Amino acid sequence: METDGVRTDRLGALLDQFDQAREMARVRLEGLGDEEHLWEPVAGCWSIRRREEAVTPRAYGPGAWVIDxxxxxxxxxxxxxxxxxxxxxxxxxxxxxxxxxxxxxxxxxxxxxxxxxxxxxPVTTIAWRLAHLHSCFAGEWEWTFGGRRRDPHELVDFTPSASLALERFWATIDRWRESVGAVTEEQLDTVGFSQYPYGSDPDDPYITVVAGANLEFIHHMAEIAVLRDLWRARSTGAGTPG
Structure with a gap:
């Protein structure tokens, strides 16, 4: 169903919400540099690190860099x-x-x-939040539309390069969006349509999984936006408004 060009069906409403959030995030992430990407605003942050420098017990990733x-x-x-x-x-x-x-x-x-x-x-860096989202959406795609064989923790090769991380991230996000856009009404109501192993996906109707993915994307992107504001204030020496 559409009303003045706006979809009002269940999936359409969720996709419109996601598309708006994605566009806002894309604009908000323009100009992200490597130093800001890895900036740790307080001691004890979680981030992405070289494997030999990991500080958390279950840090994971298939390559030289792992996520805390x-x-x-x-x-x-x-x-x-x-x-x-x-x-x-x-x-x-x-x-x-x-x-x-x-x-x-x-x-x-x-x-x-x-x-x-x-x-x-823990406070987490922009790099951690992007890597976490990337890992989640890559795993969700693999265990819904892919072969459902690969460990979600081995799907994303994390990188300290902000530009490369974003290039890979948007490619994964857009692949997920395209696949979800083709889901049928019957599939939306199918319990276990997603078999993503880290969570309740196998026990939930897929419409719930899609709504949860939107929430995950929106709340982490909001956190990234705040970190970008703090980085800018730190870099310019801006203080509290008087």
């Missing part, structure tokens, strides 16, 4: 999602497998009452 990844756990922000999965019939063993944690940890989360303490999460 910490120890496996269920963050406080996902307690409600774990409860939803369990209530929906997912076994504790499957939840534990998805999160790479023990069944005892899942049981601890499910037994928790009250409001959990906010997660203490």
């Amino acid at each position: 990844k910490g120890a496996a756990d269920i963050p406080a922000s996902e307690y409600a999602e774990v409860a939803r999965q369990a209530a929906g019939g997912m076994t504790i063993e499957k939840i534990a497998e998805d999160w790479s944690v023990s069944t005892a940890r899942v049981e601890e989360v499910l037994a928790f009452e009250g409001v959990p303490e906010p997660d203490v999460v």
Whole structure:
């Protein structure tokens, strides 16, 4: 269905949202340089690093550069999602497998009452956020439209070069967008149409997966935009407005 040229069907609305977010992100990322790409605004940042310089226990990547990844756990922000999965019939063993944690940890989360303490999460660089998105969308494509064989952690050759990272990133994003644009209504409602192994994709209808991908793209691009603002203020010596 269209209203004055605007699609109002389920997939059309999600694709229009994604296309607008992609264009805003493209404009926001123009002029990104290598130094800014890797800038660590505070101590203890997560970023991409040479393999031999990795500082996190599960850093991954197929080449000379890897992306930081910490120890496996269920963050406080996902307690409600774990409860939803369990209530929906997912076994504790499957939840534990998805999160790479023990069944005892899942049981601890499910037994928790009250409001959990906010997660203490590392600040991440622009390079990390781009690499994370690139890895997610490459894996989503492979395990939905591709051969569904390759490890998502081995799909993206990370690079410190901002221009090369963006060139590769947009190619992956556009391939994903083209494939999603051809999905049928029946496929949108198919549970497990995506078999992406790092998350709940195999247990969700694909329309939910697409909506989640939009959210992932938008919120990380918003974070990148803020980092670009901070980099510019740092470089120019701009202070707090009086």
